[in-house]
Structures are given as C-alpha cells and as structure tokens.
Amino acid sequence: MAGGDKRRGLSKSCALLIVIAGIERYAFKGVASNLVTYLTDVVKMSNSRAATTVNTWSGFTFMLPLFSAPFADSYGDRFFTILASSSLYFVGLVGLTLTAFAGSRSTTKTISIFFLYTSLSLVALGLGVLNPSLQAFGADQLDHDLDHDHEQDHEQDQEPSSENKEVKSDRKSQFFQWWYFGVCAGSLLGVTVMSYIQDTFGWVLGFAIPTGSMLLLIFLFLCGCGVYVYADQGSDLKSRPFQRIFDTIKGVVTRRSKITLENNHDLNAMELELQGKPLCNCSNTEATSTTTTKSLAGDESSKTGFSSLKTVKLFLRLLPIWTMLLMFAVIFQQPATFFTKQGMAMKRNIGPNFKIPPATLQSTITLSIILLMPLYDKVLIPMAKKISKNEKGITVMTRMGIGMFLSIIAIVIAALVERKRLKISKEMKTSPNSLEPLSIFWLLPQYILLGISDIFTVVGMQEFFYSEVPVRMRTMGFALYTSVFGVGSFVSAALISVIETYTKSRGGEHNWFADDMSEARLDNYYWLLALTSAISFLMYIVICKYFKSSSHEDDDRCDETS
Numbered sequence: 001m002a003g004g005d006k007r008r009g010l011s012k013s014c015a016l017l018i019v020i021a022g023i024e025r026y027a028f029k030g031v032a033s034n035l036v037t038y039l040t041d042v043v044k045m046s047n048s049r050a051a052t053t054v055n056t057w058s059g060f061t062f063m064l065p066l067f068s069a070p071f072a073d074s075y076g077d078r079f080f081t082i083l084a085s086s087s088l089y090f091v092g093l094v095g096l097t098l099t100a101f102a103g104s105r106s107t108t109k110t111i112s113i114f115f116l117y118t119s120l121s122l123v124a125l126g127l128g129v130l131n132p133s134l135q136a137f138g139a140d141q142l143d144h145d146l147d148h149d150h151e152q153d154h155e156q157d158q159e160p161s162s163e164n165k166e167v168k169s170d171r172k173s174q175f176f177q178w179w180y181f182g183v184c185a186g187s188l189l190g191v192t193v194m195s196y197i198q199d200t201f202g203w204v205l206g207f208a209i210p211t212g213s214m215l216l217l218i219f220l221f222l223c224g225c226g227v228y229v230y231a232d233q234g235s236d237l238k239s240r241p242f243q244r245i246f247d248t249i250k251g252v253v254t255r256r257s258k259i260t261l262e263n264n265h266d267l268n269a270m271e272l273e274l275q276g277k278p279l280c281n282c283s284n285t286e287a288t289s290t291t292t293t294k295s296l297a298g299d300e301s302s303k304t305g306f307s308s309l310k311t312v313k314l315f316l317r318l319l320p321i322w323t324m325l326l327m328f329a330v331i332f333q334q335p336a337t338f339f340t341k342q343g344m345a346m347k348r349n350i351g352p353n354f355k356i357p358p359a360t361l362q363s364t365i366t367l368s369i370i371l372l373m374p375l376y377d378k379v380l381i382p383m384a385k386k387i388s389k390n391e392k393g394i395t396v397m398t399r400m401g402i403g404m405f406l407s408i409i410a411i412v413i414a415a416l417v418e419r420k421r422l423k424i425s426k427e428m429k430t431s432p433n434s435l436e437p438l439s440i441f442w443l444l445p446q447y448i449l450l451g452i453s454d455i456f457t458v459v460g461m462q463e464f465f466y467s468e469v470p471v472r473m474r475t476m477g478f479a480l481y482t483s484v485f486g487v488g489s490f491v492s493a494a495l496i497s498v499i500e501t502y503t504k505s506r507g508g509e510h511n512w513f514a515d516d517m518s519e520a521r522l523d524n525y526y527w528l529l530a531l532t533s534a535i536s537f538l539m540y541i542v543i544c545k546y547f548k549s550s551s552h553e554d555d556d557r558c559d560e561t562s
Contacts, residue, residue: 010175013141016224018179021134022186023217027089028127029190030210031096032058034198034359036337037344042103042203043116047520048500048513051337055493057120058333062486064128065479078137079230082130086218089126093211095119100203132478135179137228139466142175144229176466180459181373188366195359315480318468321547322484324540325400327533328457329488330495331407334414334529335362335450337492338522339443342418345425345517346440356440361447368451376455396464397544403457404540408533410449415526417442425518499525 010018032054039050096119099112190210198206336359343358350356384393394402421438428437461481469477496513503512503521512521 010178011141011144011227013224013227013229014138014175014178016220016227017134017138017141018182020217020221021138021179022182023213023220024086024089024127024130024134025183025186026190027093027210027213027217029187029362030194030213031093031123031207033191033336033362034195034206034340034357036340037359038100038198038203040341042100043113046513047341047515048496051341051513052493052496054337055333055489055496057124057489058336059486059489059493060121061124061127062482062484062489064125064486065132066483066486068129068132068479078133078140079228081133082137082221083218085126085129085133086214086221087126088122089130090211090214090218092119092122092124092126093207093214095122097204097207097211100207104202104204131482132476135462135478138175138179141229176459176462177373177377180462181370184366184369184373188363188370191363191366192360195357195362199355199357314469317547318465318480320543321397321464321540322480324536324543325404325457325461325484326488326491327529327536328404328407328453329485330492331411331529331533332450332454332485333489333492334411334526335365335447338525339414339446341517342414342421342522343440343443345437346421346442347437348440358440361440361443364444364447365451365454368448369454372452373455396460396467397547399460400457400464401537401540401544403453403455403460404533404537406449406453406456408530408537410446410453411526411530411533413449414443414446415523415530417446418523418526422518422521422523429518495528499528 035057036050036054039045039053040047043050045053095115099116099119102112102115194206194209197209339361340358343356343361346358348356348358381393388394417438420442424438461484462478465477465481469480500511500513511519512525514520
C-alpha cells in the first residue's frame, strides 16, 4: 500500500549519514570541549587569551561554510567535497596530536604555537566545508525518498491530499530530529569520554582517539558508495544559482552577460526555484523553445539580473532573523569557555580519589536533549496541536523564540551561581577552615536549561534555513545556520577583548577575566549577556510579527512568540 510505504523510516543512506555525522561530532567535541583547559594548563595561556582563542577558532569553523557553500553549490560535487574536506580534517587532527606529543617529549614542555594554530586552522577548514556539505548530501537522500513517494501518487493517479502533505512534513521533521539525535549522541560521547581520558591519561591519547574516529568516518563514508543517491546538479544554469549570481556580476563589470536563457521554461524554473517551489514538468517545453529563443535573447541580461536580484533579496529578508539569533550563539559559547573555568574553581571531588573533569558537565546539555527530545515530540507537540489547531503544533519561528528565552534564563542562573561562588571564595580567605568551595553540581541547572533551549532553537534554525532557501542553494541554507554560531563566536571573542581592555584600565582588581578566579567577575559578564540577549529577544518578537515565510509548509506568522 502506498500510504504505508510512505510512512516507512529513513532510507539506508540517510541512516548511514546520520551515523557519520555523529562520529564527526564525537571527534570535534573530543577536541573542542576541553580545548580551553589544554590552552591554559598545557600551553600556559591566560584565561582571557584562551577563551578568545577558542571563540575565534570556533568562529572560523562555523563561518567558513558561508564562504565555501556558494562554490560547493555552483561548482562542487558533494560526494567528493565531503571526501576531500574530511581528509583535510583528519590531517589537522594528526597535526594537533603531534603538537601534544612534541610537547610531552620536550624537556621544556613547550609547544609550538605556530604548529598548534596551523593544525587548528586545518581542522576548522575541513570542518567548515564538511558540515554543510554532509547535511546537504543527507537532504539529497531525503529528497529522493520524497520524490519517490510523489511519483507513486502520480502512478496511482492520486492528487496530493492533506494527509500526504502531513506525511511529507513528518518525514522532513523526522530526518532533522534523527540527524540532531545522532549529532547529540556523538557530542555526548565526545565530551564525557574524551574529557576523562585527557584529564587522566594525557593529551596525546586524548587527541589521538578523535583522529582515529575521523579515519573511521572516511572509511564508513566510502563504504556507502553503493547506497547513496547522487543528485544531478547538471550543467544548466537553473541548477547553479550562485553561478548565475557570479556571471551576473561579471556581466555588469564587462557590460555583457554570458548567460543564455533558452526558453521560458528556464526562466520560470528559476523563478520557481527562488520561491522554493518544485519545478513543474512542462510537456510543451520543446514546442515553446523555438518560438521564444529569439525574444529572450534580446533581453537575456536584464532577466538574468532580475533573477539574481531576487536571490540576493531572499538572503536580505533572512538577515534580520539571522542577526537576532547571534546573542543565542554567544551564550552557547560559554559552556566550552567560562563555564568550564568556573567548574575548575569549584569542589569537584566524588569520594577521596575521583575528580570530575569540568568539561564533562557539557555532557548534561547533550544528555538533556537526548532525554527530553521524545517528551517534546510525544507530549508537548500533541498538546500544542490541540491548543493552536496548527498541524505542526508550534511554528518554526515560535520554536526558535522559546529557545532564545530559555537561554536568557540559563545565563541569569549562571550569574547568580557565580555570585554565590565568589562570595564563598572571599569568605574562605578570611576563615579557611570553616568553609569549603561551592560544589560543581551547582552548575547543572544552567547546563540543563541550555540543553532544553537547544531542542527548541537549534533544531528550529536548521528547519528554518532549510525551508527558506531554494532547493539548489541548500548547502548555502545550512551555511547560514552554522554561520550564526560562527559570527556569534567572533562577537563573543570581541566582547571579551573589549571588556578586558576596559576593566584592566581601571586597575587589576577590576579585571572581569582575572586568572585568579576568586578575583574574576564572570557574574558581571553573565549579567551583560543576559541584558543584551533580552534586547535581542524583544527585537526578534517584533521582527517575527512582520516576517512572512516563503515556504508553503509554514504559512503562519510567528506572532505567537509574543
């Protein structure tokens, strides 16, 4: 039965790519989650310099897709792009492992900063190209499944019903949620296992294991050659929207366009593509071609410019939403930097012999996602469907807004806990025998809340950018999603630099990021983040009232967030 066939699970190719995405996250989190500890304890950087380095590196990692995606969409083959970028990623991890090995063998225990930065840059470059290409390649597999269902409807002479549309929407949501589940599972293992290994057995083994996992990723990816669906981008211009933009700019400079639209079908296809609509099958394409070529040839340059202008406008209309998400990304940089440094200054003992590695608390973010995601799907969404009468329960825009609000609550809790930790720390200086440091478990609420906010905002962002860009620019859509975290990392690094410069100028005792954690004022920094995030959230609500989705799958305005 066709309907039953449509409700089947994800294809083998989708499942394999989800596993590969999980392995990639294991490798990345195995390095990134505890990198600030490596930089402060082994490389001997200051707290502020280590945090700025991690933020800048994360920024480049997440920003690179924004620059690599146009070329991948216009010129690249996704399969070979993934293979090449994962190989570069592997080489970077090999270099990082060698820096740790060289440092452990050196009599002075010094590490080459140049070699360290080069290795991190290779990891960033490989990851920056790999992530959007891998997600877009997974979306190609999903599209093939949906097209197969659509063809079955035509074979049975069925019109697309509301039930079929709901099945298609559910399949998309299932893909994104399982993808994110795979990413979270890999992140959980990377944070917990690798942090313990790095703190207990050293950094050589701690970096060698992520390197080996990337080698496994490449092997598994090559094993899937027989099950993948390879999207044919073709050589025509309607398959390459960024090629069209590049050639239009070139045409403006040289006063002539090199793009030829052969017929009205090509022009209509581009217009439909820009609106995110499926391309129609026109039976009279050949007959129309001969009668329209001459009329289109005369003004091909203006039509190409118009089409490219619409593509640019599409991205400009997403810019306000993209900008308002930046403060969420800034808050999300804290667990890998200052939250970890907070934990290092707290009581971490469990029993007489075991100390909790501070970076392992990041696993509570992932764990809360894994445990609460089913609750979100099975309880919250059905309830929301009944209340809102919306087939999705809540719109994508509302989902992102809820996550932004929860992240603000999390950073407020972080400020309150840090203030309590500082108070106890100062009291211990005057009466050291009567008090002990605050337990690291006081940090759990802020981590868990960030995990819950992640369920709402991050998954919502993936679906939002997926739905708002044309099909042939999907790599760019995923790049827009990752670039939020890239620019957010740069904003975080810039904030740290500006605040440190200002607070240092007022005297050493006022430095918010002092290396002595009993003198640092991270609570003030968290309050500043809470204030700026609240302003960003209010502006997001206003923008949502006037934003109209170009996707036909989510027509509702997002004023529910207000």
